[in-house]
Amino acid sequence: MSRAKLLRPDGLLISTWRKLRRDPLGMFGLIIVLLIGVLTVFAPWLAPYDPNEVDVYSRLLPPSGDHWLGTDQLGRDIYSRLLWGGRVAMKVSLLAISVSMAIGIALGMLAGYGPRWLDRILVVTFDTIRSFPTIMFALAIVALVGSSLNTVIVIIIIASIPIYGRVVRTQTLALRDRDFILAERAMGASTVRILFRHVMPNIAAPLFILASMDVPVVVGMEAGLSFLGLGVKPPTPSWGSILNDGYSYIRNSPWPIIAGGIPLILVTLGFTFFGESLRDIFDPKLRKKG
Amino acid sequence: MSKLLNVRQAHVRYPLSGHLMARLTGNHQAWVNVVRGVSLAIDKGETLAVVGESGSGKTTLVMALMGLVPLQRGEVEFESKRILQGPRGRLKPDRRRVAMMFQDPVGSLSPRMTVRAALAEPFEIHAPEVKDTGAEVARLLDLVGLPVEFADRYPHQLSGGQARRIGVARALALDPALLIADEPTAGLDVSIQGDVLNLLSGLQKRLGLGIVIITHNLNIVRHVADHMAIMYLGQFVEQGTSEDIFRHPRHPYTKALLSANPNPDPDAQSDRLDLAGEVPSLLNVPSGCEFHTRCPYMQTDCRESVPVSQEAASGHVFQCHYPLKED
Amino acid sequence: MSCPPVLPVLEVDRLSVSYRTERGDLKALRNVSLQVPRGEIVGIVGESGCGKSTLISAMIRLLAPNAQLDSGEIRFRGEDLLSLDLESMRALRGDELAMVFQDPMTSLNPVLSIGRQMRDIQYRLKESKADKNARSMRMLEKVGIPDPQARLRDFPHQLSGGMRQRVAIAMALMMKPSLLIADEPTTALDATLEVQIIHQLKALQAEIGCSILFISHHLGVIAELCDHVVVMYAGEVVETGSVREIFHSPSHPYTRMLLACDPGGITERTKVLPIIRGFLPDLVDLPAGCVYRDRCDMATEACAEQKPELKDLDGRKVACLLTAESL
Numbered sequence: 001m002s003r004a005k006l007l008r009p010d011g012l013l014i015s016t017w018r019k020l021r022r023d024p025l026g027m028f029g030l031i032i033v034l035l036i037g038v039l040t041v042f043a044p045w046l047a048p049y050d051p052n053e054v055d056v057y058s059r060l061l062p063p064s065g066d067h068w069l070g071t072d073q074l075g076r077d078i079y080s081r082l083l084w085g086g087r088v089a090m091k092v093s094l095l096a097i098s099v100s101m102a103i104g105i106a107l108g109m110l111a112g113y114g115p116r117w118l119d120r121i122l123v124v125t126f127d128t129i130r131s132f133p134t135i136m137f138a139l140a141i142v143a144l145v146g147s148s149l150n151t152v153i154v155i156i157i158i159a160s161i162p163i164y165g166r167v168v169r170t171q172t173l174a175l176r177d178r179d180f181i182l183a184e185r186a187m188g189a190s191t192v193r194i195l196f197r198h199v200m201p202n203i204a205a206p207l208f209i210l211a212s213m214d215v216p217v218v219v220g221m222e223a224g225l226s227f228l229g230l231g232v233k234p235p236t237p238s239w240g241s242i243l244n245d246g247y248s249y250i251r252n253s254p255w256p257i258i259a260g261g262i263p264l265i266l267v268t269l270g271f272t273f274f275g276e277s278l279r280d281i282f283d284p285k286l287r288k289k290g
Numbered sequence: 291m292s293k294l295l296n297v298r299q300a301h302v303r304y305p306l307s308g309h310l311m312a313r314l315t316g317n318h319q320a321w322v323n324v325v326r327g328v329s330l331a332i333d334k335g336e337t338l339a340v341v342g343e344s345g346s347g348k349t350t351l352v353m354a355l356m357g358l359v360p361l362q363r364g365e366v367e368f369e370s371k372r373i374l375q376g377p378r379g380r381l382k383p384d385r386r387r388v389a390m391m392f393q394d395p396v397g398s399l400s401p402r403m404t405v406r407a408a409l410a411e412p413f414e415i416h417a418p419e420v421k422d423t424g425a426e427v428a429r430l431l432d433l434v435g436l437p438v439e440f441a442d443r444y445p446h447q448l449s450g451g452q453a454r455r456i457g458v459a460r461a462l463a464l465d466p467a468l469l470i471a472d473e474p475t476a477g478l479d480v481s482i483q484g485d486v487l488n489l490l491s492g493l494q495k496r497l498g499l500g501i502v503i504i505t506h507n508l509n510i511v512r513h514v515a516d517h518m519a520i521m522y523l524g525q526f527v528e529q530g531t532s533e534d535i536f537r538h539p540r541h542p543y544t545k546a547l548l549s550a551n552p553n554p555d556p557d558a559q560s561d562r563l564d565l566a567g568e569v570p571s572l573l574n575v576p577s578g579c580e581f582h583t584r585c586p587y588m589q590t591d592c593r594e595s596v597p598v599s600q601e602a603a604s605g606h607v608f609q610c611h612y613p614l615k616e617d
Numbered sequence: 618m619s620c621p622p623v624l625p626v627l628e629v630d631r632l633s634v635s636y637r638t639e640r641g642d643l644k645a646l647r648n649v650s651l652q653v654p655r656g657e658i659v660g661i662v663g664e665s666g667c668g669k670s671t672l673i674s675a676m677i678r679l680l681a682p683n684a685q686l687d688s689g690e691i692r693f694r695g696e697d698l699l700s701l702d703l704e705s706m707r708a709l710r711g712d713e714l715a716m717v718f719q720d721p722m723t724s725l726n727p728v729l730s731i732g733r734q735m736r737d738i739q740y741r742l743k744e745s746k747a748d749k750n751a752r753s754m755r756m757l758e759k760v761g762i763p764d765p766q767a768r769l770r771d772f773p774h775q776l777s778g779g780m781r782q783r784v785a786i787a788m789a790l791m792m793k794p795s796l797l798i799a800d801e802p803t804t805a806l807d808a809t810l811e812v813q814i815i816h817q818l819k820a821l822q823a824e825i826g827c828s829i830l831f832i833s834h835h836l837g838v839i840a841e842l843c844d845h846v847v848v849m850y851a852g853e854v855v856e857t858g859s860v861r862e863i864f865h866s867p868s869h870p871y872t873r874m875l876l877a878c879d880p881g882g883i884t885e886r887t888k889v890l891p892i893i894r895g896f897l898p899d900l901v902d903l904p905a906g907c908v909y910r911d912r913c914d915m916a917t918e919a920c921a922e923q924k925p926e927l928k929d930l931d932g933r934k935v936a937c938l939l940t941a942e943s944l
Contacts, residue, residue, distance in 0.1 A: 179398040186356045186392075187460075188385030189415050201402040343807035344778075449896070450665070479664035480834060481878045484890030491888055506807060509880040513887055533886070550808040552815075552837030554882045556860045565809050567763070568779050 019281045026277025032270025036263075040086035047080035051237045060253040069259040072242070073249045078259045081237040086263060088149065088238045093218040096153050097211050100160035105207070107161070108168025109195050113176055123169070126162035134159050134221065135228070142230045152231040156221050160214065167210055171203035205282040212275035216268035223264060239263055293331045293367075294500040295355075295468055300328045300364035302347070302354045306573075322572050324350045326524035328364075332517070334467065335494060337501040339511040339532070341547065342521035345569045348504045349393075351521075352470050356390050357381040369467060386416050389461035390470040395453035395477065399445040405431075405456055406441040412463035430459040434489060451482045458489060468500045475507055487514050508551050512536055517605075520544045523572065523580045530606030540602060540613040542585050579611060587612050624695055626796045626828040627653040627676075632689030634671050636681065641901045645671040649689070649854050650927065651847045653796065658822060658829040660843035660860070662836065662875070666897045667849040669832050673800050675699070677716060678706055694795060711738055715789035719801040721781035724788065725773040731784055732769030738788055756787040759824075760817050779810040786814070790821055797822075797829045803838065811835075815842055836879045840864050848872045851897055851908045858933030868935040870913045907938065915939055 020026050039046060048068075055075030063070045069078040111122040138155045145151055175181055175198075184194050219239070225231040226240030227247075234241060239260060246257030302325035324347045332338045342348045354361045360379030365372065368388065373381050392398040399408050409430050410423040420426060428438050434455040445453060454474065461469055471490065475483040487510060494501055503515060511518055512532055519529040520543060528541040539545045546563040565584045570576055576583045582592040589612060597609040602616070634646040646668045653659045663669050674680045676691055676698065691698040693714060701709070710716070718724060726734055735753035736746065750769060757765035760783040773781055782802060789797055799818075803811040815838055822829055833839055839846060839860070846863040848856040848871065856869040867873040874893050876882060883890070895912035898904055904911070910920040919938055927936040 179392045179394045180400045182358060183390070183392050183398040183460075184400070184411070185358055186385070186390040187412055187415055189411070193415070198400050198403075202400075343809065480836065480880075481664060481875055481893035483880065484878060484892040488889050488892070507880075508808070510890075513880060513883065513890055546809055550812045551881055552812065552835070552841045554836035554840045554864060554876060554879050556840045556864055558840075562812065564813070568777055568810065569807075 016278075016281055020277060023277045023280070025273045026280075029270045029273030029275070029277060032266055033274050036086065036090070036267060036270060039083055040090045043083040043087050047077075047083045049077035049080040051076060051081040051084040052235045053077070060249060060256070062253065062255050063259075069262075070253070070255040072245050072256050073252070078242065078256060081242055082239070082259065082263055085237040085239045085242055088232060088236070089219045089222060089263075089267070092149070092153055092156065092222045093215045096156040096160060096218050097214055100157045101164050101207065101211060103157075104161045104164025105168050105200070108165040109172050109199060111165065111169040112172025113191065113195060113199070119169070122165065126165050126169075129158065130162045132159075135224075138225055138228075138230050147230050147233060149232050149236070152222055152225050155225070156218055159221070160218070163214070164207065164210065167206060168203060171206060172199055175199055175202055205278075209275050209279045209282065212271050212278060215271040216264075219264065219267050294334050294336075294369060295330075295332045295502075296365075296367040297328060297330045297355070298365045300325055300351065300354060300366065301362045302350050302359060303362050304350075304359075323575070324524055324572060325354065326575075328521075328524075328526055330519060330526070330529070332468075332500050332502060334500050335498045336517065337491075337494065337503060337515045339503045339505060339515035339518040340521055341505060341508060341511060341518055343506055343547075343569060345523065345572060346521040347524040347572075348521050349472055352390065352472065352502065352504060355381065355383065356388065356470065357383055386464045387466050388468045388470065389464070389466040391454075391457045391461050391472060391474060393473040393476050395450050395457055396445050396448060398457055399448075399453060401445055403444075404441065405443050405445075405448075408445075408456065409441075409460055409463060412460065416464060426463065430463055433462065433493070434459045450477050450479075451485055454478065454486050455489065458486070458493070462493065462497070462499075465497070466499070468502070470502045470504070472504045473506070474503060475505070475510055483510065490514065508547055520547065523570070523575055525580070525609075526607075527581065527610070528606075528608040530603070530608075534603055534606045538602070538606075538616045540600075540606070540608045540616075541581075541610045542587055542614060543581050544608075545614055579609070623655055625652040625654045626694060627830065628690075628692040629672070629676075630690045630692065632672070632675065632691060633687035634668075634675055634680070634684055635687055637683045637685065638901065642685075643900045644687075644903060645684075645852050645900060646675070647852050648927075649849070649852070651854060651857060653828045653830050654845075655795075655828055656826050657844045658819075658831060658842055659845045659847060660839040661830065661832045661847045661849060662834065662839055663832075663849035664834060664875075666851055666900070668852040669849060670800075671852075672849075673798060673832065676798060677710070677714075678703075711794075712741065712792050713795045715792070715794040715797045717782075717785050717789050717797065717799045717802045719804055721778070721785040722773065724785040725781060727773050729772075730769065731771050731773065731776075735769070735788055735791065738791055741792075752791065753787075756791045757784070759821055760784070760787045761813060762787070779806055779814070782806065783814060783817070786818060786821075790825060790827070793825050794827055797827055799829060799831045801833055802831075804833065804835065811838065818842065836864075836876065837881050848875070852900060853908055853936065854927060854934075855909065855937070856933070856935045857927075862933050868930060868933075868940045869909075869937050870915050870939075871909050874914070907936075 020030065053076060058071050058075040059073055061067055061071045067077050067079065069082065072078055072081070107122055111119045137159065141155055142151060181194060181198060184198055222231060222238065223240030223243060226238040227244045231240060232238040242260040243257060246260045250257055301323065303321040303323045306320055306322055328351055330338065340348045340351065350359060353359045355366060357380045361375060361381055362379060366381060367373065368383055373383050376382050406427050409427045413420045413423050413426060427441055431438055431440060436452065436455055440452070448456065474486050474490065478486065490501060491514060493499060505511060515532050517530065518532050518535055519526045520541065522543050528535060528539065528544045535544060536548065539548055542563060546565050549562040563586065566586070567584050570583055578593045578595050579597050582588045585592065592611050597611045599607055599609050600613065601607050629649055629651045632646055632649045636643040636645055649668065649672060661669050686699060732750060732753060736749045739749045739752065742749070753769060754765040757768055762768055762780060762783055776784065803814055806814065819842055831839070831843060843860050846858060846860050847854055848863065848869065850871050856863065856867070856872050863872060864876065867876055878891050878893060880890060893912050898908055898911065906921040906923055907925050910916040913920065923938060925936045925938045927934045930940060
């Protein structure tokens with residue numbers, strides 16, 4: 001009995017990498033993501049200047065050999081400030097996304113798999129949070145506890161939970177009546193086991209993609225809040241506060257605000273391209289059998 | 291002799307979604323009765339086939355026996371012990387003793403788990419004391435005639451027949467006394483349908499399993515089932531040994547089903563019993579004998595009164611006012 | 618006296634189609650030839666992987682993007698279908714060439730009423746709305762739909778699966794096409810329903826005089842409905858002939874074994890059902906010689922080296938070295 005040669009089944013990571021390699025935009029996105037990662041992690045070593053070092057004689061200089069992206073109104077090197085601001089942006093996004101994702105997953109699975117009444121309560125909660133304008137919400141919280149990096153993180157977490165929660169809920173609902181879940185129930189598997197061993201792995205892919213596309217959103221939120229003065233307190237560099245400073249001094253020099261916008265653009269492009277490429281890879285309609 | 295499984299007057303119903311909708315459409319039923327009083331019994335080493343078309347309620351019946359949907363009314367005894375109902379009416383059979391195979395062979399396996407992980411599931415859930423699941427996995431693969439290399443495959447890398455066998459292997463992992471198979475030949479090519487059925491019969495002989503097969507494929511029932519029950523709109527209209535029913539069907543629906551399966555012979559004479567119309571909706575079960583709207587032999591009392599159970603030869607039971615004659 | 622032979626409605630001439638995949642070219646159809654004579658019903662029998670879906674897709678010009686036409690033609694009433702531009706293709710569809718699929722919702726638009734869809738098909742006729750509706754109602758009656766006038770106002774989701782399929786057939790045949798392609802139209806339906814619909818199809822075909830190309834893996838249905846049969850295996854045609862020839866005296870070993878496996882044809886109760894052992898060959902990396910040799914119970918060494926051609930054998934065609942030799 002002759003049969004087709006069986007190729008060793010490729011792991012998920014390897015087959016994903018192979019497909020990613022063939023998508024130029026996706027690769028571009030991945031490179032940017034990695035670049036941003038490296039720059040922000042190694043900021044303390046890569047930054048030529050102390051981001052808070054004031055040098056009034058060098059205010060608002062255009063880009064030069066000494067200051068690659070020029071200086072701001074207090075003579076601080078913008079490039080260095082951006083690198084350190086990147087650390088803030090990445091810290092906020094990693095923390096906020098992981099926590100809101102964890103909570104969102106838990107609540108989403110509860111909503112999708114649990115009793116109807118719990119689902120209704122959670123959906124109404126999600127929708128209420130989502131329809132609340134983030135800025136007003138932020139203003140309210142800041143008014144209560146004052147502005148700081150941690151406040152920004154908490155605000156972003158609360159605002160992001162419904163997004164993950166909704167996606168997880170929809171995916172869980174779709175899986176709930178599938179035959180393999182029914183088979184697990186018939187075998188007597190506990191609900192916890194079903195949710196963590198069978199539902200989660202099958203909804204992980206869309207979540208990962210969502211998280212990747214969420215990074216620019218979160219970074220933008222942080223920047224926006226800091227721009228309004230509701231976030232990180234000066235002189236701590238944050239992309240938003242750098243933009244704010246640049247905005248205030250735009251008539252003196254366009255460079256600070258241009259430079260301040262660059263990282264946001266890069267982050268948005270990079271993570272979005274990467275995330276979209278992942279989404280296309282994981283699209284079940286494009287997935288071939290075997 | 292005590293039966294392996296004994297079911298008396300099982301009733302299952304589903305809530306109609308949204309009472310508001312019911313009010314708006316003028317239909318004040320809050321429930322739809324899907325299984326309306328089914329009784330059956332099966333012994334060790336026997337195979338019972340529950341035959342019915344879509345809407346008959348056969349899948350719902352076994353889902354209730356497995357505790358996946360609540361049982362509204364009725365008694366179920368398994369291995370002489372009464373299975374009690376849990377808080378929401380769901381039965382709690384001993385999952386180590388009753389196992390079920392589902393219709394979609396590839397779909398009933400978790401897509402991101404290897405065959406090895408899928409086969410190890412029953413042990414991890416019920417028998418954590420078993421440390422060497424690898425040995426059990428190898429044993430199970432051998433039991434269903436698959437090479438041990440299959441353990442590393444993912445469900446989407448299996449053919450329908452192979453996935454079906456994995457389903458059998460998984461069901462038999464903990465050595466159950468009863469196996470429920472929902473459409474075991476669905477989606478399989480004719481040339482390999484026999485494979486799964488032969489496997490089941492062989493295993494039954496070796497292990498003394500009781501098997502309940504849900505199917506609409508009458509062609510296979512004669513060969514694999516000792517007993518069969520014909521289900522229509524939530525009730526058994528006829529039950530008995532396969533031989534009895536194939537040779538002397540008494541209920542017109544049984545006759546219609548038997549004659550509806552076109553013989554692969556262009557010159558076959560068909561003594562087909564043609565039915566009128568289609569299966570009525572469960573929301574509007576016809577009065578009297580629920581089959582009267584399609585029965586070619588319908589008379590007035592068929593519409594007015596429910597036929598009583600009659601017994602022909604031993605164990606051959608049916609409900610019909612004007613049963614077909616034995617010929 | 619010899620009359621010029623009537624042109625067959627459909628002629629597939631040495632069609633080869635393959636799909637580009639990561640591993641190489643998957644040769645889904647290899648040198649497939651078949652004919653549908655005028656006014657006759659031809660059935661294609663084959664199991665998964667035989668290539669019938671690819672064949673149908675090629676006919677209606679809906680091949681997947683990674684498919685490539687390697688060679689061959691499909692001639693519809695003499696014209697090459699594969700080189701027609703899309704405008705002409707669209708003009709053909711619904712008028713001369715009609716289709717019915719396994720899922721009736723493929724043919725039915727969920728947001729338009731049945732009456733509207735049936736009128737739309739008649740767009741080429743310059744008739745009043747009332748006349749078009751009358752024609753629609755006559756067709757609906759012919760496929761056994763009760764109360765056709767009310768049905769015209771219904772939407773597809775209000776009808777049962779069986780009714781939808783009947784409507785799909787009515788819509789396909791309303792303009793009296795030359796050819797109806799039916800791809801597993803009754804596979805998803807219950808047996809009693811299947812039988813009714815097949816009967817109506819046969820009656821309609823006799824009345825209209827169209828040809829039908831009927832794909833199915835229900836051997837019984839093929840035996841009952843078709844005049845000629847084409848047997849496909851792994852992308853090739855292995856045998857063709859009249860329905861009696863194929864079912865009563867199959868020549869190709871695959872046909873023979875396939876018929877033997879059909880449980881409907883096994884009248885005596887048997888505990889062990891026959892199967893065809895083995896697996897489909899790899900269509901990317903095809904073995905040399907006959908494509909069926911690994912599963913054939915009569916294979917010889919020559920079968921592994923020489924590829925059998927489809928040869929004439931008393932008016933029918935078989936692709937097997939052994940039958941050709943025995944002539």
